[in-house]
Amino acid sequence: MTETICKILIDVETAYLEEQSEPKDHRYVFAYTITIRNEGPQPAQLLTRHWIITDANGKVQEVRGDGVVGEQPHLAPGQGFRYSSGAVLETPVGAMHGSYQMVADDGVQFDAPIPAFRLAIPGVLH
DSSP states (O other): OOOOOOOEEEEEEEEEOGGGOBGGGTBEEEEEEEEEEEOSSSOEEEEEEEEEEEETTOOEEEEEEESBTTBOOEEOTTOEEEEEEEEEESSSEEEEEEEEEEEETTSOEEEEEEEEEEEEOTTTOO
């Protein structure tokens, strides 16, 4: 039996969307852009996503769903996929982390962890 070696790298950029936010109503809107890269030797497809979003009050939202932005990208070795999405928090600071559930072309399923990243209004944290 051969062992599947899958290496998925995930990079995240975030932005605060001031024009969509209403701080007086405890509504803070953030955008995030994610780049997923297959650095392994085998093609793999993203099947589902699992997010855990936590605001500064400790409120946790859990999000699960098929694919990302309506797609289930299939990534050949060296190929990347980039998409943007968003999150709404009740506080000016929060964090997200999670995983993508993937399947390699040989049928082996695996999780690609998404490291924790911060959502914060510029200048709130030093």
